[in-house]
Amino acid sequence: xxxxxxxxxxxxxxxxxxxxxxxxxxxxxxxxxxxxxxxxxxxxxxxxxxxxxxxxxxxxxxxxxxxxxxxxxxxxxxxxxxxxxxxxxxxxxxxxxxxxxxxxxxxxxxxxxxxxxxxxxxxxxxxxxxxxxxxxxxxxxxxxxxxxxxxxxxxxxxxx
Amino acid sequence: xxxxxxxxxxxxxxxxxxxxxxxxxxxxxxxxxxxxxxxxxxxxxxxxxxxxxxxxxxxxxxxxxxxxxxxxxxxxxxxxxxxxxxxxxxxxxxxxxxxxxxxxxxxxxxxxxxxxxxxxxxxxxxxxxxxxxxxxxxxxxxxxxxxxxxxxxxxxxxxxxxxxxxxxxxxxxxxxxxxxxxxxxxxxxxxxxxxxxxxxxxxxxxxxxxxxxxxxxxxxxxxxxxxxxxxxxxxxxxxxxxxxxxxxxxxxxxxxxxxxxxxxxxxxxxxxxxxxxxxxxxxxxxxxxxxxxxxxxxxxxxxxxxxxxxxxxxxxxxxxxxxxxxxxxxxxxxxxxxxxxxxxxxxxxxxxxxxxxxxxxxxxxxxxxxxxxxxxxxxxxxxxxxxxxxxxxxxxxxxxxxxxxxxxxxxxxxxxxxxxxxxxxxxxxxxxxxxxxxxxxxxxxxxxxxxxxxxxxxxxxxxxxxxxxxxxxxxxxxxxxxxxxxxxxxxxxxxxxxxxxxxxxxxxxxxxxxxxxxxxxxxxxxxxxxxxxxxxxxxxxxxxxxxxxxxxxxxxxxxxxxxxxxxxxxxxxxxxxxxxxxxxxxxxxxxxxx
Numbered sequence: 001x002x003x004x005x006x007x008x009x010x011x012x013x014x015x016x017x018x019x020x021x022x023x024x025x026x027x028x029x030x031x032x033x034x035x036x037x038x039x040x041x042x043x044x045x046x047x048x049x050x051x052x053x054x055x056x057x058x059x060x061x062x063x064x065x066x067x068x069x070x071x072x073x074x075x076x077x078x079x080x081x082x083x084x085x086x087x088x089x090x091x092x093x094x095x096x097x098x099x100x101x102x103x104x105x106x107x108x109x110x111x112x113x114x115x116x117x118x119x120x121x122x123x124x125x126x127x128x129x130x131x132x133x134x135x136x137x138x139x140x141x142x143x144x145x146x147x148x149x150x151x152x153x154x155x156x157x158x159x160x
Numbered sequence: 161x162x163x164x165x166x167x168x169x170x171x172x173x174x175x176x177x178x179x180x181x182x183x184x185x186x187x188x189x190x191x192x193x194x195x196x197x198x199x200x201x202x203x204x205x206x207x208x209x210x211x212x213x214x215x216x217x218x219x220x221x222x223x224x225x226x227x228x229x230x231x232x233x234x235x236x237x238x239x240x241x242x243x244x245x246x247x248x249x250x251x252x253x254x255x256x257x258x259x260x261x262x263x264x265x266x267x268x269x270x271x272x273x274x275x276x277x278x279x280x281x282x283x284x285x286x287x288x289x290x291x292x293x294x295x296x297x298x299x300x301x302x303x304x305x306x307x308x309x310x311x312x313x314x315x316x317x318x319x320x321x322x323x324x325x326x327x328x329x330x331x332x333x334x335x336x337x338x339x340x341x342x343x344x345x346x347x348x349x350x351x352x353x354x355x356x357x358x359x360x361x362x363x364x365x366x367x368x369x370x371x372x373x374x375x376x377x378x379x380x381x382x383x384x385x386x387x388x389x390x391x392x393x394x395x396x397x398x399x400x401x402x403x404x405x406x407x408x409x410x411x412x413x414x415x416x417x418x419x420x421x422x423x424x425x426x427x428x429x430x431x432x433x434x435x436x437x438x439x440x441x442x443x444x445x446x447x448x449x450x451x452x453x454x455x456x457x458x459x460x461x462x463x464x465x466x467x468x469x470x471x472x473x474x475x476x477x478x479x480x481x482x483x484x485x486x487x488x489x490x491x492x493x494x495x496x497x498x499x500x501x502x503x504x505x506x507x508x509x510x511x512x513x514x515x516x517x518x519x520x521x522x523x524x525x526x527x528x529x530x531x532x533x534x535x536x537x538x539x540x541x542x543x544x545x546x547x548x549x550x551x552x553x554x555x556x557x558x559x560x561x562x563x564x565x566x567x568x569x570x571x572x573x574x575x576x577x578x579x580x581x582x583x584x585x586x587x588x589x590x591x592x593x594x595x596x597x598x599x600x601x602x603x604x605x606x607x608x609x610x611x612x613x614x615x616x617x618x619x620x621x622x623x624x625x626x627x628x629x630x631x632x633x634x635x636x637x638x639x640x641x642x643x644x645x646x647x648x649x650x651x652x653x654x655x656x657x658x659x660x661x662x663x664x665x666x667x668x669x670x671x672x673x674x675x676x677x678x679x680x681x682x683x684x685x686x687x688x689x690x691x692x693x694x695x696x697x698x699x700x701x702x703x704x705x706x707x708x709x710x711x712x713x714x715x716x717x718x719x720x721x722x723x724x725x726x727x728x729x730x731x732x733x734x735x736x737x738x739x740x741x742x743x744x745x746x747x748x749x750x751x752x753x754x
Contacts, residue, residue, distance in 0.1 A: 046351055049350070059328065059334025059350070060350035060351075061335060061336055061350040062328065062334065062337045064337065064350040065337035065338050068339045068341065069338075069341050
């Protein structure tokens with residue numbers, strides 16, 4: 001669980017409430033609401049979950065249950081530049097894991113974590129539909145193809 | 161007897177043909193012909209409308225002819241001509257494997273587990289004759305979460321998720337949910353915080369249905385033994401009404417056996433200096449709450465628009481915590497009367513301590529309760545004077561039974577003894593506090609007579625009794641129609657409270673008990689293992705005990721009259737307010753991250 005302090009400002013609170021409202025404050029829309037909320041905040045801190053629970057008239061425990069069930073949802077803030085390494089079959093057999101290990105080593109991060117300066121976060125994904133370029137790495141929206149472990153430093157340089 | 165329109169289906173189970181209603185499950189059909197298919201996660205308390213069948217544990221699998229895989233009988237509906245085998249080799253092997261896998265991730269501390277002897281998992285392992293666990297693998301480990309009432313030891317959780325059904329569907333408390341995924345899945349409060357950082361009311365219904373030792377009560381027996389062994393202390397005990405109709409079950413007696421006299425004898429043998437009765441304090445509660453009800457009612461009748469109606473009963477600590485969390489905008493609606501447990505403590509440590517010339521700090525008050533929320537209640541700060549609590553320790557019915565066994569007392573052969581005086585004398589009105597509808601019936605008996613000046617010819621208000629989740633009744637009070645609402649189970653209470661919030665409630669008075677059935681079904685009672693007939697037998701016994709009392713109205717209890725004459729003055733006096741009433745807290749934002 002997250003111990004990182006997060007405080008919603010009044011505008012964010014309103015935005016979150018209007019997301020819930022756009023789904024008619026229906027309990028059964030919880031996953032959709034969480035999806036949108038993560039789109040806004042990049043992750044789902046405890047306070048966001050508490051607001052959603054209240055708005056959808058469900059318990060915080062149940063919201064947290066859903067957040068922790070689906071690997072898509074995260075309670076850890078993403079970095080300014082979220083790095084995702086493809087672990088799909090094609091990328092994996094062409095050395096995706098070695099690329100991941102190199103990112104872990106250089107950034108001193110585990111999957112799901114964010115650097116202390118908030119700049120980079122590390123994650124995995126499964127197939128971006130560019131298997132011809134395997135192994136693939138995404139930083140934010142940008143796709144890097146045919147990445148080798150010794151090319152990792154080059155990629156990071158783009159964000160210095 | 162059979163409903164003509166009901167569609168029937170013929171199926172064969174273990175070679176025997178049975179005709180069952182369409183839509184029944186294989187498990188229900190099997191039960192009809194005496195085939196007892198083992199279950200673990202399944203729970204069905206029919207008359208209470210509590211059902212839990214996630215079909216998750218797979219212990220109840222059976223073989224259905226023509227079906228490729230085994231069918232979980234608790235969730236598989238019957239179809240015409242279905243042929244079922246509940247004990248084929250394939251079924252027996254599968255059932256054994258399922259259980260062995262479950263046990264491979266379960267601690268082997270049955271010898272010292274609080275649930276030993278009452279554990280559904282243990283009974284099942286015995287029934288299936290499991291003698292070794294062939295699988296070695298990782299064990300789930302979690303920190304033990306201790307709260308004022310409930311201990312969570314999730315290493316022992318088998319993810320049946322019964323507690324979740326009680327907490328979310330039945331009680332609508334929402335403290336617990338399944339969190340995480342796969343091997344890491346566990347039932348926990350939000351953000352895996354401790355229970356005391358959740359909206360948990362400590363009703364203990366999760367404990368009542370937990371098949372293993374994952375959820376148990378905090379045991380205070382040792383503290384009580386230490387107090388009894390301390391020669392500088394005077395130790396007194398009070399026993400709640402619902403304990404006397406359930407304690408016998410722990411000693412092999414039929415559910416519904418009344419053991420009031422044996423219980424008093426046992427408590428005396430255990431070394432309590434005075435054996436008193438919470439029923440006395442229940443009578444006192446009626447004096448105070450009844451006066452409050454009449455005060456509000458007469459104000460309302462005189463046209464005072466500021467009067468808050470309905471009045472809500474406030475004897476149940478889980479209910480109190482529930483409205484503090486969920487209805488903090490309505491804190492002025494419940495009666496301010498403390499619960500009988502706390503009234504008893506306050507009177508014991510003032511009036512009675514003075515009488516026997518013992519200093520407050522040398523008097524230890526122990527309560528025996530059908531409840532685990534009472535442990536939390538007596539730890540609330542407002543019920544202590546300079547850090548000395550009005551009630552020092554609260555033991556559940558189960559803890560008392562254990563204590564009696566530990567002290568080598570042959571409970572069944574004990575003769576009947578009486579409670580001590582003055583705090584042990586009670587009326588039938590005090591007794592019926594133990595079941596749903598009882599508090600309000602007791603209040604009506606007294607309010608009616610005080611309001612009209614007439615004597616009731618009949619004190620039994622049948623229209624108030626029963627086990628329907630939400631009940632409505634009206635009582636003619638000399639031409640005035642007193643409208644009463646009763647709910648047991650917090651989910652049912654929530655419905656009545658939402659009407660109050662919306663200004664739609666037509667009631668003058670509402671009684672609420674957190675536990676299904678009221679205190680007879682409390683979280684501290686002997687385990688009922690889902691058998692509703694046990695709760696019904698206890699409720700009947702409560703009314704039998706009431707009917708057998710010579711005095712059945714609280715205001716006629718001579719020791720209550722004496723207490724007011726000697727000490728309190730009259731109901732709602734300054735002294736009464738100070739000792740017998742309380743105030744409530746807004747706990748809406750009391751939980752989770754701060």
